[in-house]
Amino acid sequence: MEESPALTAMRNIASYILKAADEIDSNQIEELVETLVEIYKSNGGRKILVMGAGRSGLVGRAFAMRLMHLGFNVYVLGDTIVPSITDKDLVIAISGSGKTRLIVTAAEAAKAVGAKIAAITSFPESPLGKLADIVIRVPGRTKETFKMDDYFARQILGIHAPLAPLGTLFEDTTLILLDGIIYELMVKLGISEEEMRERHANIE
């Protein structure tokens, strides 16, 4: 039997992510990591609120779960339990286009109370990017820019067909990047996998 087209597409997406890593700025990542390390040292005194709409929101939730496993005091916009945010807290907002209305509105509300905003977006010049204190640019076709990004996909992968619809490349790349950040935090904070397992939900 021939290989399933799904596997071919899977390889293409993974190759895209591999090459996207070349496009991401280490300094931007280190700025976020340093802020997270500081927050960790507050022993729960400083909170993190993660937000994103649609699949970007799911990627944010996956990151938030791991931050909880590391011992952070972390929350997700849209969960039942979301506390009041203050000027000591960090908001991590994920939006490929940087224009998602509810996320920009929520980030503005967080900025108004003095929270630090970290944006993960393909567009540092977007409304979300502009209001953020820390921006990590993650390349990806977004809903807004599929034509431009199709060109980008051709450039780096040499393929002409649409690789993945809508925000897929941004979302998948962001998930893997954030899991890379989890790895870096484990190392920097000296947290073992065993400690993380102990904090993992046991009612599921």
Added chain:
Amino acid sequence: MEESPALTAMRNIASYILKAADEIDSNQIEELVETLVEIYKSNGGRKILVMGAGRSGLVGRAFAMRLMHLGFNVYVLGDTIVPSITDKDLVIAISGSGKTRLIVTAAEAAKAVGAKIAAITSFPESPLGKLADIVIRVPGRTKETFKMDDYFARQILGIHAPLAPLGTLFEDTTLILLDGIIYELMVKLGISEEEMRERHANIE
């Protein structure tokens, strides 16, 4: 500046996914794709319910969103709106270990009403794998088998450090595989990205 360790880890995870594609059985994928194509042709008469706990649940939700964009009548366990399931419907259950209690219990309930069960798991011999009609085996360290999978990671990547904690490799690999399946469905069903964009949530 040296490259951020997060980027190195990101590359390692993407490389893992790339090589994991070699381990996944095209026949298993095609069985699921054929069932999905049949369901699509029912014009909403047959429903899909996606389920998973924790990060596996988030991966399932990301897949469910894209199935909705393709025009499927799809639901997610844990959402507010979840209809009654019948023997015409398909349940897609995601669990690395195949032992997650609430997912096995829910899959048993679905099987009892005659629904078809597709399991995505690292362990076809697990309780979830055994009760499923379709099984796609996705390699990955899971919470249960981190030692074995650490060996697997060494084998394919030549690295010795833990690549990613807990179920990360299973979850990330599964997300990219499922996005590959979305690509295959677009091609097989002749659905353009433009049609998907029109079905994308516009209140966000």
Added chain:
Amino acid sequence: MEESPALTAMRNIASYILKAADEIDSNQIEELVETLVEIYKSNGGRKILVMGAGRSGLVGRAFAMRLMHLGFNVYVLGDTIVPSITDKDLVIAISGSGKTRLIVTAAEAAKAVGAKIAAITSFPESPLGKLADIVIRVPGRTKETFKMDDYFARQILGIHAPLAPLGTLFEDTTLILLDGIIYELMVKLGISEEEMRERHANIE
């Protein structure tokens, strides 16, 4: 043993709801019910999107579940599965103050695509009330107006202590009103409890 203070408070809240029913305008309710009956007759062609933040959002979700049991094509903002909204659709937005930022922003987005907006709020003159096509005014202390509403509570119940904190009276009153609307829809649409039970989630 003396009666638990919780039971006394429970009676006070139920008494408040009973008397709040005198303050709610039947014409406003009938306007919403007629719209819902029209939508029902579209056989799923017209969708309903329910939205609210915090506990108002939970009240909206409880209403949405029952609308699904009645056979409506209904969705909840914040669920994984939320389709694109069009000018044929109805948005039901719940906010005591009528000023909740994310809900006003979402309702504006819905209005921009031409959807009909029904607001349930204590303040018809609020931003949400003003943009809505249908407004049902539900009395209640809200976060914004606790002093005024404390007066209102004294007026109708003759008690001076705070009856219930924050938006509790609005939220509880709204839930019971919406369950009253479900009863009216059952009667008007001729839907039996048995039909509703068949549509109730069976995987739980």
Added chain:
Amino acid sequence: MEESPALTAMRNIASYILKAADEIDSNQIEELVETLVEIYKSNGGRKILVMGAGRSGLVGRAFAMRLMHLGFNVYVLGDTIVPSITDKDLVIAISGSGKTRLIVTAAEAAKAVGAKIAAITSFPESPLGKLADIVIRVPGRTKETFKMDDYFARQILGIHAPLAPLGTLFEDTTLILLDGIIYELMVKLGISEEEMRERHANIE
């Protein structure tokens, strides 16, 4: 214009709740309140996990939000952020029938790690009721017992028509009871509404 049937049904439900208060055992409530007061004094060291399926789950979430506003360290099964549960923690499980499969399974898992279980149910002899350490019986028609409870409704209200479909009476009565418990906790713990408002989510 005649009164809307929805308002009449609303009055009936509120009257039902008012009379249901006579059926609820103050001792059972006080047992839960005392446990909550003890947990409060642990200053976040002891956690609470609230769980319920469908509308019972929404009622539990509304209670959990208020517990958070009071300063409890509280989580909801189904939220993204759910920590590991230990033998110091309290699980509050809500199920009218006491037989909801996923809730019984989750409560069993919590009991296995030694957590204290409080059940809110119409059936103390149900699987959930039997495994619980604290049971509060809340009368209500449930999906299982609609005939019996229809009789109960006739008894206390003198009406013959179905008052509210499926679990409505249990769910609505439980919400108002739990809001009564919040009032009692405010008084017992000396927490002002102002303190609660400060803990209320400000990004919404």
